[in-house]
Amino acid sequence: MAESMKGLKRSHRAAEVTKADIGSTVTVMGWVQKSRNKGGVIFVDLRDRSGILQIIFEEANCGSEVFEKAARLRSEFVIAVVGEVCERAGAVNTNLATGEIEVVARQLRILAESETPPFHIEENSKTKDEVRLKYRYLDLRRPDIQRNMIMRSKACIVIRNFLAENGFLEIETPMLTKSTPEGARDYLVPSRVHPGSFYALPQSPQLFKQLLMVSGYDRYFQLARCFRDEDLRADRQPEFTQVDMELSFVDVDDVIDVNERLLARLFKEILDVEVPLPIPRMTWQEAMDRFGSDKPDTRFGMELVDVTNVVKDCGFGVFSGAVAAGGSVRGINARGQGQMPRKKIDALTAFVKDYGAKGLAYIALGEDGAVKSSFAKFMSEEEMQALISAMQGEAGDLLLFAADSNKVVWASLGALRIHLAEMLGLLDKNQYNFLWVTEFPLLEWSDEEQRFTAMHHPFTMPMEEDLQYIDSDPGRVRAKAYDIVLNGTEIGGGSVRIHQDDIQEKMFEVLGFTKERAYDQFGFLLDAFRYGVPPHAGLAYGLDRLIMLMSKVDTIRDVIAFPKVKDASCLMTGAPTVVDDKQLQELGIAAVSEEEEN
Ligand code: ASP
Numbered sequence: 001m002a003e004s005m006k007g008l009k010r011s012h013r014a015a016e017v018t019k020a021d022i023g024s025t026v027t028v029m030g031w032v033q034k035s036r037n038k039g040g041v042i043f044v045d046l047r048d049r050s051g052i053l054q055i056i057f058e059e060a061n062c063g064s065e066v067f068e069k070a071a072r073l074r075s076e077f078v079i080a081v082v083g084e085v086c087e088r089a090g091a092v093n094t095n096l097a098t099g100e101i102e103v104v105a106r107q108l109r110i111l112a113e114s115e116t117p118p119f120h121i122e123e124n125s126k127t128k129d130e131v132r133l134k135y136r137y138l139d140l141r142r143p144d145i146q147r148n149m150i151m152r153s154k155a156c157i158v159i160r161n162f163l164a165e166n167g168f169l170e171i172e173t174p175m176l177t178k179s180t181p182e183g184a185r186d187y188l189v190p191s192r193v194h195p196g197s198f199y200a201l202p203q204s205p206q207l208f209k210q211l212l213m214v215s216g217y218d219r220y221f222q223l224a225r226c227f228r229d230e231d232l233r234a235d236r237q238p239e240f241t242q243v244d245m246e247l248s249f250v251d252v253d254d255v256i257d258v259n260e261r262l263l264a265r266l267f268k269e270i271l272d273v274e275v276p277l278p279i280p281r282m283t284w285q286e287a288m289d290r291f292g293s294d295k296p297d298t299r300f301g302m303e304l305v306d307v308t309n310v311v312k313d314c315g316f317g318v319f320s321g322a323v324a325a326g327g328s329v330r331g332i333n334a335r336g337q338g339q340m341p342r343k344k345i346d347a348l349t350a351f352v353k354d355y356g357a358k359g360l361a362y363i364a365l366g367e368d369g370a371v372k373s374s375f376a377k378f379m380s381e382e383e384m385q386a387l388i389s390a391m392q393g394e395a396g397d398l399l400l401f402a403a404d405s406n407k408v409v410w411a412s413l414g415a416l417r418i419h420l421a422e423m424l425g426l427l428d429k430n431q432y433n434f435l436w437v438t439e440f441p442l443l444e445w446s447d448e449e450q451r452f453t454a455m456h457h458p459f460t461m462p463m464e465e466d467l468q469y470i471d472s473d474p475g476r477v478r479a480k481a482y483d484i485v486l487n488g489t490e491i492g493g494g495s496v497r498i499h500q501d502d503i504q505e506k507m508f509e510v511l512g513f514t515k516e517r518a519y520d521q522f523g524f525l526l527d528a529f530r531y532g533v534p535p536h537a538g539l540a541y542g543l544d545r546l547i548m549l550m551s552k553v554d555t556i557r558d559v560i561a562f563p564k565v566k567d568a569s570c571l572m573t574g575a576p577t578v579v580d581d582k583q584l585q586e587l588g589i590a591a592v593s594e595e596e597e598n
Pocket residue numbers: 203204205206245493494495538539540
């Protein structure tokens with residue numbers, strides 16, 4: 001039978017009771033973490049979001065009625081206890097903030113009973129993800145998940161305060177908006193009033209925030225929920241949160257400056273970590289050349305070395321052929337790994353095949369000076385020596401090479417570098433390496449669509465000095481776009497926007513948009529720009545990923561209260577679900593099953 005809390009008022013959260021309270025009476029409320037009946041004494045660990053407090057029931061202190069009630073307590077019962085704070089009679093628990101004290105109970109109320117939960121509520125529970133997510137409300141009781149959620153809340157407050165102090169206004173933009181097929185797939189919402197018409201849920205507030213600049217709001221931010229209907233590879237969620245911002249009358253350096261100060265403040269206040277400013281910057285080209293990635297993890301070396309010129313005329317056809325076909329040959333030096341068994345090297349070869357590489361060539365340098373290599377027999381002694389010295393190979397090193405188009409070589413060696421670092425334990429979660437990657441290419445060739453697409457989005461400003469190539473060599477044009485990278489993860493990105501209509505027109509032309517199509521999709525923005533648009537720029541962070549890195553967890557699901565799984569469903573609510581025919585009728589929609597359609 002559940003009792004009421006009438007007449008009781010909580011005086012402390014569990015872990016807020018301290019040694020200073022010894023001798024005073026407290027009223028605490030929370031969940032039973034565990035209870036142990038040791039004959040004459042019942043020990044109960046009381047848990048709430050602050051932590052755990054030990055409660056002691058002894059018949060001599062609380063009377064037989066309370067003692068009998070305490071004997072009924074089970075895990076996850078919700079209780080209220082009134083008692084006196086004492087020094088621990090038994091062993092001090094140094095793992096607990098409240099490990100030196102205990103509360104000797106006088107009163108007990110059972111505010112709610114609990115069935116036996118499907119899993120024990122504990123830190124780092126080994127329970128299967130499916131079970132955790134089905135009972136997410138229980139999973140969210142776990143102290144580690146609660147810590148993540150508390151950190152997330154605090155981080156949002158720090159961000160809000162910093163941006164407000166720096167002249168930003170928090171403004172909400174619509175959730176029901178217009179579909180713009182450029183970009184990822186939209187989530188659509190049918191309109192009842194306009195049968196056959198649909199809203200889209202926003203992929204980002206991009207166009208609205210630019211309109212707010214046209215409207216003179218000068219600096220905007222929003223913690224914005226965004227939606228993208230993509231096949232969920234890796235660690236993605238169909239809805240996620242951006243810290244979104246836009247600023248007027250600024251250029252790249254201004255956006256970078258305010259965001260560096262924001263990150264420094266955030267890491268100082270939440271983690272007590274100093275972020276040295278300025279954060280290093282690297283152009284996209286340099287990032288690709290040195291790390292094979294536009295989001296380099298700079299916590300460790302093993303940089304790529306371009307050996308194209310060294311091997312272009314060598315006897316090994318895989319190398320010279322790739323160069324002749326316009327590609328490159330690059331390598332990485334896994335220092336001290338010359339003893340790696342053949343089996344492991346084969347596994348690395350299989351690994352890079354996922355990134356398009358046809359194989360991985362290697363040279364293993366023995367401690368005794370012996371050279372083992374997959375391709376030595378095709379090379380002269382001098383060619384081998386030239387290659388090893390270009391790689392700064394020393395006794396005991398393992399040199400790994402890929403030869404292909406630049407794109408494939410970068411992708412495979414970039415991924416291999418991270419893979420090796422994981423294997424060799426080179427990644428320290430307590431080290432935070434920030435990096436700006438700048439001067440991204442404006443455009444990216446899409447084989448699928450047989451046209452250029454915008455690497456960032458169609459409103460991104462080309463670098464002035466590259467505008468001259470926009471007709472003759474569009475792939476060469478760099479953009480005023482930047483990403484902020486933390487430990488090899490892109491945590492945010494943005495750009496300076498185009499605010500001159502001739503450049504915007506040109507951009508649409510290069511992207512293969514007719515005037516009509518551009519107008520159909522973005523007409524309201526283009527119209528707005530005719531009425532005085534200030535130069536503007538912005539950036540958006542992926543908040544979930546940022547908090548994930550700050551909490552040192554491996555998945556964004558651990559920092560989102562109610563996440564979805566890979567197929568975009570919610571295991572707790574069962575969403576998405578079939579709806580009533582009546583609801584569909586009202587919307588003028590008929591759902592056709594695959595069978596019927598066939
Ligand atoms: N809207 C962009 C994005 O979602 C960010 C920006 O350009 O500000 O990536």
